[in-house]
Amino acid sequence: MTAPRDALISAIDLHKAFGPTPALDGASLEIAAGEVVAIMGPSGSGKSTLLHCIAGITTPDSGRIVYRGRELSGMSDATRSALRRGEFGFVFQFGQLVPELSCLENVALPLRLDGHKRREAERRAASWLDRLEVGDVAHKRPGEISGGQGQRVAVARALVTAPRVVFADEPTGALDSLNGERVMKLLTEAARDTGAAVVLVTHEARVAAYSDREVVVRDGRTREVELMNR
Amino acid sequence: MAIGETFLGLLESRPRHGYDLKRAYDERFGQGRALAYGQVYATLSRLLKSGLIEVHGIEPGGGPERKRYAITDAGVTDVQRWLTQPEKPDLYLQNTLYSKVVLALLTGRPAADILDTQRAEHLRLMRELTRRKSTGDFPDQLICDYALFHLEADLRWLELTAARLDQLAKEVSA
Numbered sequence: 261m262t263a264p265r266d267a268l269i270s271a272i273d274l275h276k277a278f279g280p281t282p283a284l285d286g287a288s289l290e291i292a293a294g295e296v297v298a299i300m301g302p303s304g305s306g307k308s309t310l311l312h313c314i315a316g317i318t319t320p321d322s323g324r325i326v327y328r329g330r331e332l333s334g335m336s337d338a339t340r341s342a343l344r345r346g347e348f349g350f351v352f353q354f355g356q357l358v359p360e361l362s363c364l365e366n367v368a369l370p371l372r373l374d375g376h377k378r379r380e381a382e383r384r385a386a387s388w389l390d391r392l393e394v395g396d397v398a399h400k401r402p403g404e405i406s407g408g409q410g411q412r413v414a415v416a417r418a419l420v421t422a423p424r425v426v427f428a429d430e431p432t433g434a435l436d437s438l439n440g441e442r443v444m445k446l447l448t449e450a451a452r453d454t455g456a457a458v459v460l461v462t463h464e465a466r467v468a469a470y471s472d473r474e475v476v477v478r479d480g481r482t483r484e485v486e487l488m489n490r
Numbered sequence: 491m492a493i494g495e496t497f498l499g500l501l502e503s504r505p506r507h508g509y510d511l512k513r514a515y516d517e518r519f520g521q522g523r524a525l526a527y528g529q530v531y532a533t534l535s536r537l538l539k540s541g542l543i544e545v546h547g548i549e550p551g552g553g554p555e556r557k558r559y560a561i562t563d564a565g566v567t568d569v570q571r572w573l574t575q576p577e578k579p580d581l582y583l584q585n586t587l588y589s590k591v592v593l594a595l596l597t598g599r600p601a602a603d604i605l606d607t608q609r610a611e612h613l614r615l616m617r618e619l620t621r622r623k624s625t626g627d628f629p630d631q632l633i634c635d636y637a638l639f640h641l642e643a644d645l646r647w648l649e650l651t652a653a654r655l656d657q658l659a660k661e662v663s664a
Contacts, residue, residue: 466616483606
């Protein structure tokens, strides 16, 4: 596989099975700093498992994941958690916002967990909500806003800590075309402006078209279409 | 693209010179493929002959570019008929990609690679259109969306075919 230069993350020959079912069967992937990569493939191809492995959420059965020169598998759970909190941002299909907190508090939460004072955390959160064009819902709870607004709040929460990588698993999967495109446009523009890489799992080509390149996963293996994209 | 009918539609809003018509057409519908002057004047001459437009005045200086054209009642009826008649949807029943996949299977070449190469090319185009959309005005966004949805449909077919290559290989070799 031809690797992008200056890989931020390298995943090499990953295998992962859930019971007797193999989800990854020798998947490899490299992500460069600041690039937007779409992981595509049919349902059940292993694309989400690949994302979860490289994000340190799931541990592969074998294979290596190297993030900025450090092996994820060699890290303690605490170190991996700190890495996820400090350097990674996450956006899932259903925002997964905390329903009891306002949108502003949701976005400020990663900063609060990181020890920032409330006022500073909420100031930064408010600025991100504005950036994602959802400043007007700051004091509403997730249950009081639309799905499209919720995903934009989730994107703000993913970016508020200035992560090096944003992992997005079907971020537009629950949205209609218009809202989905708005989320993708705002997410990729914000990521490019801040220099964050985006690893995006999607089965929708129009969503993948916001990426710099795509990697196709089939039967748990990555196909070498990357070569053709370059 | 139905140039004659489009001209009629543009003329219905107001009379125009040939040059104006060409410019309006190129700006709104040309998408980087400007009409040739020969095509403009050949179309106008056909519309004149059919009584769908008429010369509405000639500015001093003569020459075809100095004539103003206006739509006639017959022309308005023609536009009305064209606008309300549904376009025949393309059936896409003969397609080169399908032929390539079948021929690859028949000759023992890797058909999956053909589909992957095509997928990469489609996505490259889709990226280009997505970038254009993000900087374009609203009409431009709609035009790009039309193209994007069609490319997406192709990609879905590519994906589905990739998943059923084994079955197709059996059918082809039977």
